[in-house]
Amino acid sequence: MAKKIDKKAAILDAMLDLVVKRGFHDAPMSALARKSGASPGVIYHYFPSKNDLIRALYQRVAAVKHRAFFEGYSHDMSARESLLHIWLNAYRFYRTHRKEARFLDQYLSSGYCKTSEDEEAESADPTVKRIMKWMRPKKHGGVLKDLPPEAIDSLTLGLAASLAKAPKAFSKDTLTRIAETVWTAIAEE
Amino acid sequence: MAKKIDKKAAILDAMLDLVVKRGFHDAPMSALARKSGASPGVIYHYFPSKNDLIRALYQRVAAVKHRAFFEGYSHDMSARESLLHIWLNAYRFYRTHRKEARFLDQYLSSGYCKTSEDEEAESADPTVKRIMKWMRPKKHGGVLKDLPPEAIDSLTLGLAASLAKAPKAFSKDTLTRIAETVWTAIAEE
DNA sequence: TCGATTAGAACGAACGTTCGATCTAGAAAC
DNA sequence: GTTTCTAGATCGAACGTTCGTTCTAATCGA
Numbered sequence: 270m271a272k273k274i275d276k277k278a279a280i281l282d283a284m285l286d287l288v289v290k291r292g293f294h295d296a297p298m299s300a301l302a303r304k305s306g307a308s309p310g311v312i313y314h315y316f317p318s319k320n321d322l323i324r325a326l327y328q329r330v331a332a333v334k335h336r337a338f339f340e341g342y343s344h345d346m347s348a349r350e351s352l353l354h355i356w357l358n359a360y361r362f363y364r365t366h367r368k369e370a371r372f373l374d375q376y377l378s379s380g381y382c383k384t385s386e387d388e389e390a391e392s393a394d395p396t397v398k399r400i401m402k403w404m405r406p407k408k409h410g411g412v413l414k415d416l417p418p419e420a421i422d423s424l425t426l427g428l429a430a431s432l433a434k435a436p437k438a439f440s441k442d443t444l445t446r447i448a449e450t451v452w453t454a455i456a457e458e
Numbered sequence: 459m460a461k462k463i464d465k466k467a468a469i470l471d472a473m474l475d476l477v478v479k480r481g482f483h484d485a486p487m488s489a490l491a492r493k494s495g496a497s498p499g500v501i502y503h504y505f506p507s508k509n510d511l512i513r514a515l516y517q518r519v520a521a522v523k524h525r526a527f528f529e530g531y532s533h534d535m536s537a538r539e540s541l542l543h544i545w546l547n548a549y550r551f552y553r554t555h556r557k558e559a560r561f562l563d564q565y566l567s568s569g570y571c572k573t574s575e576d577e578e579a580e581s582a583d584p585t586v587k588r589i590m591k592w593m594r595p596k597k598h599g600g601v602l603k604d605l606p607p608e609a610i611d612s613l614t615l616g617l618a619a620s621l622a623k624a625p626k627a628f629s630k631d632t633l634t635r636i637a638e639t640v641w642t643a644i645a646e647e
Numbered sequence: 648t649c650g651a652t653t654a655g656a657a658c659g660a661a662c663g664t665t666c667g668a669t670c671t672a673g674a675a676a677c
Numbered sequence: 678g679t680t681t682c683t684a685g686a687t688c689g690a691a692c693g694t695t696c697g698t699t700c701t702a703a704t705c706g707a
Contacts (some may be wrong), residue, residue, distance in 0.1 A: 278688080292568045292662065294482040298663055308688045309664075315686095371567070378563040379481045417628065420636060423620035424613065429614035439606065447609060454643035487697055497654045508697065512687075 277315050280305045281326045288323075293379050320381075327376050330369045331391070337362035339396055340443045348403040348412045349452055352425065355400070356448045357441075359426050363433030370433065407457045414457050424455055466504050469494045470515045477512075478557045482568050509570075516565050519558045520580070526551035528585055536600045537592040538641055541614065544589070545637045548629075549616050552622030559622065596646045603646050613640055 283305035298319060302309045316322040338358050345355060363370045389396040391397065404421060405411035413421060428451065432439060439447075472494035476485040487508060491498050505511035527547050537545060552559045580586065593610060594600035602610060617640060621628060628636075 292482070292570060294568065294570065297661075299661080302689095310666080310689070311687050313664065320510060343466070346577070374567040378567050379483065380564075381481060381483065382481075414639070416636065416639075417621065417624060417632075418622045419624045420617060423617045425618055427620060428609060428612045431608045431616060432606065435606060435608045443606075447605065450605075450643060486695075488695075491655095499655075499700085500653055502698065503652070 276305075276307055276311065277283075280312055280315060280322070281305050282331060284322060284326050285330070285368055285372055288326075288375060289368045293375060293381060323376070323381060326372070330372055333366070333369065334362055334373070335394070337366070341394070344399065349456065351400060351403065352452060353445070353448045356425055356429055356451070357444060359429040359441075360433055360444055362389070363430050364438060367433075370430065412457060413455050416455060421455060424451055463583060465496055465500065469496050469501055469504060469511070470518055472514050474519070474557055475512060475560055477515075477564060478560045482512075482564060482570060512565070512570060517626070519561055522555070522558065523551055523562070524580070524583070526555075531585070533588065540592065540638045540646065541641060542634070545614055545618055545640070546633060548618040549622055549628075549633055552619050553627060556622075559619065601646060602644050605644060609645060613644055 280301065283301055284296065287304060291300075298309060298312065302312060305312070312322070316325060336455055338355055340358055342351065342354055342358075392401075403411050404413060405418070406413050406415040408415060416424075428447075432444075432447070459542060469490065472490055473485065476490055480489075487498060487501065491501060494501070502512070525545055529547055531540065531543055531547075537556060581590070592600050593602065595602050595604040596608070597604060605613075617636075621633075621636070
């Protein structure tokens with residue numbers, strides 16, 4: 270049983286490496302077999318096809334990301350506290366999971382698989398729902414300026430992802446300062 | 459001569475469509491030949507390899523983008539005016555060139571080709587140089603808050619790109635308001 | 648007629664996938 | 678305790694397909 274899980278994980282790990290190092294267009298099953306130490310046959314024992322494998326990898330990565338974003342979050346935080354907390358979590362995740370970050374970038378822009386279902390699953394999460402109640406313009410019951418949701422997203426999580434790509438890590442002080450700048454830019458009042 | 463250019467352009471157009479619709483991993487030369495109306499032989503008459511073709515496409519797209527960003531820009535604009543102007547240009551470009559935007563996303567995150575040379579060529583442009591003198595923290599001679607360059611980029615052009623991906627277009631008023639919000643967020647004073 | 652341009656058949660290599668053989672570990676039977 | 682059975686895990690050669698690319702012969706414009 271342990272063997273089973275290990276091999277499956279090893280295959281996904283190897284595919285993550287492969288996609289990050291060589292790109293979707295150059296990640297053949299032969300290389301995956303070599304890298305993961307699993308024969309082609311065994312890969313197809315665990316995954317019905319290459320597409321399913323990559324989608325499974327995406328789901329694993331997305332789950333890790335989701336957990337990381339909400340780590341330490343509690344429901345009694347104010348909207349401002351929530352945003353600052355999750356924003357720092359996001360930066361930390363992208364910073365400590367650079368391979369995963371690069372994979373997500375590539376997966377989401379490649380159209381490799383449909384993403385609509387994935388997004389629906391994400392937004393069905395009760396914690397996400399709760400936060401989304403605040404993260405919208407004041408006139409819709411939230412606490413933010415009247416900005417389009419894409420702007421909110423880009424100014425917060427998009428910024429965290431961009432900062433994480435910088436060669437050097439930023440200090441917690443710098444990050445907090447940036448997060449507060451962002452908060453004042455998007456919050457009403 | 460006109461024929462020659464037309465055919466070459468038709469090939470690049472078809473590849474753009476193909477990559478946007480099916481992704482880098484599923485854009486074979488056979489499909490390109492069908493779509494562009496050029497036989498494989500002709501394609502290899504104009505481009506030495508698939509890699510070169512895609513890189514040529516990237517350069518064409520990047521050039522269009524560069525031109526669009528600086529359209530109407532003049533050297534006597536203030537830093538604030540420059541940013542607002544270029545920001546609106548960027549939004550308009552991403553909005554009216556959605557295929558190109560999707561291609562750039564994919565190309566840049568796929569690691570299909572080395573991008574270092576391309577970036578160097580970009581930053582060698584005298585107009586870009588001039589603007590970059592202003593777009594940096596005050597303590598380095600610019601007019602901005604002390605934010606990392608990645609933050610500046612994400613908060614300005616990254617935001618424009620994100621907004622352009624929204625299903626509906628935003629009015630010029632809304633956009634100007636957003637641009638001004640961004641300016642106050644990143645400018646010193 | 649001659650060089651440039653083109654179409655499309657053809658190439659070897661590499662692709663994703665399949666398949667029968669083999670191995671392994673633990674349950675069942677005695 | 679030993680043997681038998683079995684279901685899943687594993688392997689790697691092989692399959693048919695499709696890939697990127699090349700080649701040859703036909704066509705075109707001068």
